[in-house]
Amino acid sequence: MTTIKATCPMCGDVDLTPADVRLTVAEAAGWATYTFKCVSCQDLIEKAADNEVVALLSSAGVLIDNVPDEVLEAHHGRPISYDDVLDLALWLETHDIIVPHFVAH
Numbered sequence: 001m002t003t004i005k006a007t008c009p010m011c012g013d014v015d016l017t018p019a020d021v022r023l024t025v026a027e028a029a030g031w032a033t034y035t036f037k038c039v040s041c042q043d044l045i046e047k048a049a050d051n052e053v054v055a056l057l058s059s060a061g062v063l064i065d066n067v068p069d070e071v072l073e074a075h076h077g078r079p080i081s082y083d084d085v086l087d088l089a090l091w092l093e094t095h096d097i098i099v100p101h102f103v104a105h
């Protein structure tokens with residue numbers, strides 16, 4: 001099994017397996033991080049990962065969690081509430097054709 005050497009700020013170099021490392025990539029936002037739980041002090045360590053580190057960890061067998069672009073979209077207005085969902089459900093009971101009501105003018 002591949003051994004990955006990482007550095008804990010408290011303990012120094014630690015040996016990890018690919019399963020110990022979580023690699024998160026937000027390609028649209030241009031950042032990536034990797035996290036691991038230090039095998040010595042049990043702290044959760046998170047570090048930035050440049051393209052070279054992403055390629056290295058990936059080739060070592062670390063699975064990549066891709067952040068969906070939708071997560072990084074800017075949102076405006078208040079979040080929808082339970083009442084909004086109920087209003088939509090009631091509205092849908094009396095409307096058969098939905099699309100014309102939601103097409104932008």
Ligand SMILES: [Zn+2]
Binds near residue numbers: 009011038040042043
């Ligand atoms: Zn540590």
